Amino acid sequence: MSRRYKSATMKFGVPLAVSGSRYVERCYAKHGKAYGKVPPRDTPLELILLNSDRQLLTVTGCCPQDHQFRTDAVAYDSGWRILGWRVADGSMPLGDFDEVDPELAQIDYLPAPNPPLEHGPSVMCHPPGSRFGPPLTVNRPGFHRHLRAA
Numbered sequence: 434m435s436r437r438y439k440s441a442t443m444k445f446g447v448p449l450a451v452s453g454s455r456y457v458e459r460c461y462a463k464h465g466k467a468y469g470k471v472p473p474r475d476t477p478l479e480l481i482l483l484n485s486d487r488q489l490l491t492v493t494g495c496c497p498q499d500h501q502f503r504t505d506a507v508a509y510d511s512g513w514r515i516l517g518w519r520v521a522d523g524s525m526p527l528g529d530f531d532e533v534d535p536e537l538a539q540i541d542y543l544p545a546p547n548p549p550l551e552h553g554p555s556v557m558c559h560p561p562g563s564r565f566g567p568p569l570t571v572n573r574p575g576f577h578r579h580l581r582a583a
Contacts, residue, residue, distance in 0.1 A: 460517030465531035
């Protein structure tokens, strides 16, 4: 799972758009309502991408894992970042859309689509008995067996 870490240089609480914004995109902004939330898993999405020249590109995509947005339209290292997303069928699972001015976006802190796949959890970082941890050993007189946590 990709995690967002607060940075000493990222500004929190800045407006996504202002009254004098030349252009406003309506979506769930990655620095707005979608900051810590994701769409329903594997739902077809419209991803609104932004590059360093402040150009916008709307592509189809999905979110098969938490915070792992995927699209066939661009590569991970292409320079495009995810400004926000919309559900392709028009539903609004997080309520009303955010209004986002691409000129105000903190592009260096936006995630890139298609992050490298992770190889799954490491047993070393999960405690015994957790879903991904080593099996629990049950000791009974004369009877030993291993249980996997469900």
